[in-house]
Amino acid sequence: MQSPRPRPRNLRLEVQYDGTGYHGWQIQPRLRTIQGELTRTLESIVREPVHVCGSGRTDAGTHALAQVCHFHTTSHMDSSSLWKALNSRLPATIRVTGIEQVAADFHARRHARTKHYRYRILNTPWCPPFEYPYVHHFYRILDHEKLNRAAELVVGRQDFSAFCDAGSQARSKIRRVTSSLFVFDTRRKLLEYNVCADGFLHHMVRNLVGTFLEVGRGKLPVEAIPAILESKNRSRAGPTAPAKGLFLVRVFY
Amino acid sequence: MQSPRPRPRNLRLEVQYDGTGYHGWQIQPRLRTIQGELTRTLESIVREPVHVCGSGRTDAGTHALAQVCHFHTTSHMDSSSLWKALNSRLPATIRVTGIEQVAADFHARRHARTKHYRYRILNTPWCPPFEYPYVHHFYRILDHEKLNRAAELVVGRQDFSAFCDAGSQARSKIRRVTSSLFVFDTRRKLLEYNVCADGFLHHMVRNLVGTFLEVGRGKLPVEAIPAILESKNRSRAGPTAPAKGLFLVRVFY
Numbered sequence: 001m002q003s004p005r006p007r008p009r010n011l012r013l014e015v016q017y018d019g020t021g022y023h024g025w026q027i028q029p030r031l032r033t034i035q036g037e038l039t040r041t042l043e044s045i046v047r048e049p050v051h052v053c054g055s056g057r058t059d060a061g062t063h064a065l066a067q068v069c070h071f072h073t074t075s076h077m078d079s080s081s082l083w084k085a086l087n088s089r090l091p092a093t094i095r096v097t098g099i100e101q102v103a104a105d106f107h108a109r110r111h112a113r114t115k116h117y118r119y120r121i122l123n124t125p126w127c128p129p130f131e132y133p134y135v136h137h138f139y140r141i142l143d144h145e146k147l148n149r150a151a152e153l154v155v156g157r158q159d160f161s162a163f164c165d166a167g168s169q170a171r172s173k174i175r176r177v178t179s180s181l182f183v184f185d186t187r188r189k190l191l192e193y194n195v196c197a198d199g200f201l202h203h204m205v206r207n208l209v210g211t212f213l214e215v216g217r218g219k220l221p222v223e224a225i226p227a228i229l230e231s232k233n234r235s236r237a238g239p240t241a242p243a244k245g246l247f248l249v250r251v252f253y
Numbered sequence: 254m255q256s257p258r259p260r261p262r263n264l265r266l267e268v269q270y271d272g273t274g275y276h277g278w279q280i281q282p283r284l285r286t287i288q289g290e291l292t293r294t295l296e297s298i299v300r301e302p303v304h305v306c307g308s309g310r311t312d313a314g315t316h317a318l319a320q321v322c323h324f325h326t327t328s329h330m331d332s333s334s335l336w337k338a339l340n341s342r343l344p345a346t347i348r349v350t351g352i353e354q355v356a357a358d359f360h361a362r363r364h365a366r367t368k369h370y371r372y373r374i375l376n377t378p379w380c381p382p383f384e385y386p387y388v389h390h391f392y393r394i395l396d397h398e399k400l401n402r403a404a405e406l407v408v409g410r411q412d413f414s415a416f417c418d419a420g421s422q423a424r425s426k427i428r429r430v431t432s433s434l435f436v437f438d439t440r441r442k443l444l445e446y447n448v449c450a451d452g453f454l455h456h457m458v459r460n461l462v463g464t465f466l467e468v469g470r471g472k473l474p475v476e477a478i479p480a481i482l483e484s485k486n487r488s489r490a491g492p493t494a495p496a497k498g499l500f501l502v503r504v505f506y
Contacts, residue, residue, distance in 0.1 A: 016381060016382055017382055018382035018383055018385075063382075063383070087379055092380065092382060092385045093382045093385070094382065095379055095380070095381065095382055097379070126340055126348055126350070127345065127348070128269060128348065129269055129270055129271035129316075129345060129346045129347065129348055130271055130316070130387060132271075132345045132346070134383060
């Protein structure tokens with residue numbers, strides 16, 4: 001008689017990654033992606049097919065301090081051994097920072113309540129090579145007060161169509177932004193834009209930042225922000241800021 | 254009648270670089286090197302052959318906060334324009350941080366009096382992907398006091414044969430180390446070894462660090478350091494620490 005097939009466990013991972021050199025989160029044939037590397041590595045350890053489900057996609061070149069994902073496995077391996085095996089086999093650009101068994105119905109994407117993204121801008125004449133992959137280097141003079149006045153105007157439950165790239169499959173473009181704030185490190189001339197929302201549309205943070213920078217450098221008035229939101233017209237907003245300044249900081253459940 | 258050939262100027266550059274992905278400082282055929290990139294870029298700007306002379310070589314994967322080099326050119330381009338042209342044409346991993354005209358006989362290598370190197374060690378259970386290219390990740394427990402007692406023992410004018418890799422072309426292995434000190438950032442669990450000397454032998458800093466780490470983790474007693482120096486025998490010292498933790502911080506003239 002065969003032993004009964006073990007009941008699969010649901011495991012939740014927290015993952016930190018340097019998005020440089022990856023074609024984003026989502027698995028794609030013949031391209032290096034975060035989900036692809038995690039899937040391949042997990043399958044080599046648990047020796048069964050694995051579906052890694054993340055809280056959401058991140059763009060090519062975008063980083064994460066704590067992306068959350070889950071997967072089901074029949075493996076009996078304890079969490080601590082699995083953690084060690086993962087970090088010893090994954091590329092150094094991807095680190096599993098936490099692993100825990102969760103309820104069978106926990107779902108990293110569907111149950112995510114709030115996400116916190118950070119966008120880093122280095123406002124210096126030249127960019128140190130060591131910062132280059134992790135900031136948007138912007139050398140023009142920026143008005144900090146205007147940046148935060150503009151940032152405040154996107155807080156609330158609003159239609160973000162004007163900040164959503166074409167090709168988005170989202171049915172509704174309405175999102176609730178619960179905080180939107182620039183934090184300034186004046187010594188390092190580093191600007192960090194922090195934004196929390198119940199969800200984000202395609203390129204939404206990068207389009208917001210691209211627009212705020214137009215305000216900060218004086219090309220757009222602060223008052224343009226409500227008008228752009230109202231227009232629901234992507235072409236009214238500013239350019240998409242580069243992916244490499246963007247970090248997924250935390251996902252709240 | 255032709256105008257007289259302009260008198261060549263001697264220009265001194267300060268250069269910051271991320272050594273990841275470079276085969277070190279020294280120009281080599283068909284390999285990507287810092288000196289090679291600087292030479293190619295300068296020649297494309299001043300439109301004449303250029304010899305870029307650095308204060309010394311750095312290993313493949315080693316970084317610099319302020320490498321110094323000089324070159325002669327008959328170009329009339331002002332320093333500020335040359336600086337801008339360089340930083341706009343160089344890869345983002347190499348930045349010219351300063352440029353100035355110096356006396357015709359200034360020599361970046363021969364006139365260097367002291368060099369300051371820093372070696373960064375991250376003493377954590379796992380290494381964040383964003384730190385990975387710029388630290389030696391060492392997870393074993395280290396005795397900070399022993400590290401600094403060992404480091405102090407190499408100060409002075411001594412024969413560093415035991416810390417010099419075979420194949421070195423240096424005639425004398427005697428160097429004067431003027432400071433040798435670990436600085437601990439206990440919050441970040443970052444250890445920075447700082448060393449200044451009138452010159453360094455091949456792999457000297459990395460061999461010193463590799464040996465200090467053996468002391469710090471308790472595999473070698475502090476008292477082994479004078480014995481190793483005395484032996485002049487490379488095989489008595491510890492392993493060569495990885496290149497990616499090493500930074501050329503400053504060159505004094």
